Amino acid sequence: MSPTTEFLDKLASAAVDEGLTDVTYEYMSSPIGKLLVATTEQGVCRVAFQQEEPTGVLEELAGGIGGRVVRSATETQPVRDALAAYLEGDPTELSFPVDFSLMHSGFRRTVLEHLRKVNRGHVVTYGELARRAGSPRAARAVGTACATNPVPLIVPCHRVLPSGGGVGNYGGGPEKKVFLLELEGALLA
């Protein structure tokens, strides 16, 4: 007598209707693998690649935002639909509100806010992003900010490249970074 999908969906929507959730999440499949997408009332708070163990991600959400983490397809639907369209090549910018609750450092958050203004088809170096964030010598800290970005794709850390050439690191794996940059026409195939 496993809980049926119907049972789980009914519970999730009752919880959402009553405002009993801190975070809602759902998985989606995509050309770059399975993704976990999490949202709060403030916006998207987490996008995780399949390399990240889901239980660990959910625990991070519970610890950093609140324990009432509920799996809901409907609450996460708009974000998942937009991500799916984007990953199929739709040129619309991903302009959702972001909830940076998981990002505690003010500087890293500033970096990500500046990074968000780097549009599709453009790239920026770590050093340049440091300059825009007001700390030109903090390229390394910018690297950390990108590496700990809770919302990859939506805050486009794949558009940050090392000044010495190559695509550099990427949390989801460098091949995903190449895929995304090619998708956006920022890198010659």
Place this chain on the structure above:
Amino acid sequence: MPTTALPPFWLLVENHADELLRYARRLSGDDAEDIVQEAFLRGLRSYPNLKHGDHLRAWLFRITTTTAFDHSGNQREVPVAEVRGDAFEHSFDDGGFESIIETLSDANRDALRLRFVEDLAYDDIARKLGCSTAAARRRVSTAIGSLRERLT
């Protein structure tokens, strides 16, 4: 006493919905799904007030028990405010579980508390009560059987 962080609530749903549904079915038959739905919602309502993540499985069993009683419209025999069992000191606010089990025999009630408050396995319950594992299992089962009778 070491405590654990509150886990993401949905992991509790995924890990325990099955056994809670079986338990609710045993208590209340066909209303099991409604009862467990409501029990999880009650759990979500009080989740932000919990201080730690210990014994949450037992906590869910208690909430399911009290929800089954409320669902049946059965009057509780002891007002919640008057009940202060020892075991209850360390437990969460779960809507008067102690008042529901008040009428059980001492032996059965102690066994059920060890199961649904302390979250012990049957051999640990047996050790605490100084009886065999089979006897511990039987006491819990008899206790649940008595609750069931009051619900029907």
